[in-house]
Amino acid sequence: MSNVPSDLKFLSSHEWVLVEGDVATIGVSDHAQELLGDLVFVELPETGSSVSAGDSVAVIESVKAASDTYAPVSGEIIEVNEELEDSPERINDDPYGDGWMYKIKMEDPGEVGDLLNADAYTESIEEDE
Amino acid sequence: MGKKTPLFQSHLDASAKMVDFAGWDMPIHYGSQIEEHKIVRSDAGMFDVSHMTVVDVTGDDARAYLRNLLANDIGKLKIQGKALYSCILNDEGGVVDDLIVYFLNDSFYRVIINSSTRDKDIAWLNQQAAGLPNLTLSERDNVAMIAVQGPNAREKVFTLFADEQRTQIESLGRFMAVDMGDYFVGRTGYTGEDGFEILVSVAQAARCWKQLLDVGVKPCGLGARDTLRLEAGMSLYGTDMDETTSPLISGLAWTLAMSDEREFIGKQALQDEQNNGVSQQLVGLVLKDKGVLRNHLKVITVSGDGEITSGSFSPTLGKSVALARIPSGVVGEVEVEIRNKLLKAQIVKIPFVRQGKSCI
Numbered sequence: 001m002s003n004v005p006s007d008l009k010f011l012s013s014h015e016w017v018l019v020e021g022d023v024a025t026i027g028v029s030d031h032a033q034e035l036l037g038d039l040v041f042v043e044l045p046e047t048g049s050s051v052s053a054g055d056s057v058a059v060i061e062s063v064k065a066a067s068d069t070y071a072p073v074s075g076e077i078i079e080v081n082e083e084l085e086d087s088p089e090r091i092n093d094d095p096y097g098d099g100w101m102y103k104i105k106m107e108d109p110g111e112v113g114d115l116l117n118a119d120a121y122t123e124s125i126e127e128d129e
Numbered sequence: 130m131g132k133k134t135p136l137f138q139s140h141l142d143a144s145a146k147m148v149d150f151a152g153w154d155m156p157i158h159y160g161s162q163i164e165e166h167k168i169v170r171s172d173a174g175m176f177d178v179s180h181m182t183v184v185d186v187t188g189d190d191a192r193a194y195l196r197n198l199l200a201n202d203i204g205k206l207k208i209q210g211k212a213l214y215s216c217i218l219n220d221e222g223g224v225v226d227d228l229i230v231y232f233l234n235d236s237f238y239r240v241i242i243n244s245s246t247r248d249k250d251i252a253w254l255n256q257q258a259a260g261l262p263n264l265t266l267s268e269r270d271n272v273a274m275i276a277v278q279g280p281n282a283r284e285k286v287f288t289l290f291a292d293e294q295r296t297q298i299e300s301l302g303r304f305m306a307v308d309m310g311d312y313f314v315g316r317t318g319y320t321g322e323d324g325f326e327i328l329v330s331v332a333q334a335a336r337c338w339k340q341l342l343d344v345g346v347k348p349c350g351l352g353a354r355d356t357l358r359l360e361a362g363m364s365l366y367g368t369d370m371d372e373t374t375s376p377l378i379s380g381l382a383w384t385l386a387m388s389d390e391r392e393f394i395g396k397q398a399l400q401d402e403q404n405n406g407v408s409q410q411l412v413g414l415v416l417k418d419k420g421v422l423r424n425h426l427k428v429i430t431v432s433g434d435g436e437i438t439s440g441s442f443s444p445t446l447g448k449s450v451a452l453a454r455i456p457s458g459v460v461g462e463v464e465v466e467i468r469n470k471l472l473k474a475q476i477v478k479i480p481f482v483r484q485g486k487s488c489i
Contacts (some may be wrong), residue, residue: 038163040442041421061421
């Protein structure tokens with residue numbers, strides 16, 4: 001069983017969100033990295049760009065396949081995890097820590113209410129199986 | 130539920146992630162595809178390839194039959210146990226399948242073909258056998274097949290055998306096989322490393338796998354098998370070539386024996402293609418920019434577009450590599466379109482990696 005921390009919010013497409021004030025930190029879940037297998041390349045958004053919730057903003061590629069990942073909330077990309085450029089395997093090793101992908105300064109923190117909590121996300125991945 | 134090899138339970142015991150492959154439940158990896166890949170390049174790994182199809186071709190007509198069926202010439206096989214890689218072609222010169230044939234004696238050849246093409250291959254083999262009274266084609270479905278590959282693979286396999294059997298295996302040359310009753314051992318593979326492919330009776334299969342585990346051979350899945358063969362520049366049927374592509378445009382001209390008078394199925398079409406000028410070539414690509422080359426991506430060259438046939442990430446090189454079919458004559462650098470961006474790739478000679486070392 002994969003790890004689903006209770007302090008995070010999720011999309012059913014396997015992105016996680018850590019909310020601190022009006023800043024959201026985004027990565028992909030432990031379950032997602034297990035499904036994808038060894039990651040070999042991550043294409044991150046440009047710092048300073050504006051994104052809307054639901055936009056495809058980053059691509060993560062494993063040996064097997066490329067997968068789009070989606071912005072859980074709207075706002076401005078204020079920071080990306082540049083370490084992933086040379087070490088994409090950080091997402092496999094530590095998906096909720098060193099494997100974080102990017103940070104968004106949220107336009108509307110109310111959007112967080114639309115995200116899944118840990119229990120609902122756990123349920124959604126169990127349904128997939 | 131798919132078909133299960135005799136090693137199915139062994140895979141579950143090793144925590145394999147199982148996937149469907151051509152109707153078979155097969156292990157894609159046992160945790161990390163990249164680790165498995167690196168084990169084969171540096172030590173020894175094993176693959177369950179029992180899904181592959183084994184056909185014994187026997188009888189006085191076996192030799193004539195295979196000389197007509199195969200685009201490579203089994204007439205080259207002079208020593209008992211010697212193996213040959215060949216394509217079988219249709220009348221248009223397209224590739225029906227690729228295979229390994231082992232020469233056991235003048236009236237006994239063992240052929241190993243792909244599992245994904247089993248039904249059509251068997252039909253094609255039977256069709257070409259019509260009118261040959263002294264020929265028997267018998268599929269062996271009572272065997273498992275384990276490929277043990279890597280620089281330490283042979284040493285580890287030696288420890289499973291004793292006395293005369295051990296001597297026989299130790300003295301096997303490259304691309305040679307020996308039949309020892311319960312075991313048929315060939316010094317062949319699909320990784321670019323030294324090693325063996327072992328046919329073993331179903332009754333002995335799980336025991337053989339366990340013995341290999343006990344001497345430190347690591348189970349490896351189909352995922353690593355694919356990146357290993359890609360690095361080794363070896364073709365995969367159905368992606369790098371199929372019934373619509375000839376060996377001449379698939380990097381397989383080296384497997385054709387067509388300079389003498391021997392006739393074989395597809396020869397005329399190949400000669401016509403050569404006379405008209407071969408329009409495409411299969412080349413190796415190394416991506417210079419960041420990203421991963423994938424099957425079917427468009428390749429843009431100065432002489433027109435081509436397509437990636439097999440693309441992935443090379444764990445040994447730490448960059449993306451691919452096989453691509455592009456217009457003949459193109460050399461140097463090309464562009465590959467990935468998600469609406471044009472990335473630069475260098476044309477290189479294949480293989481990319483052989484025996485653990487980069488060739489580029």
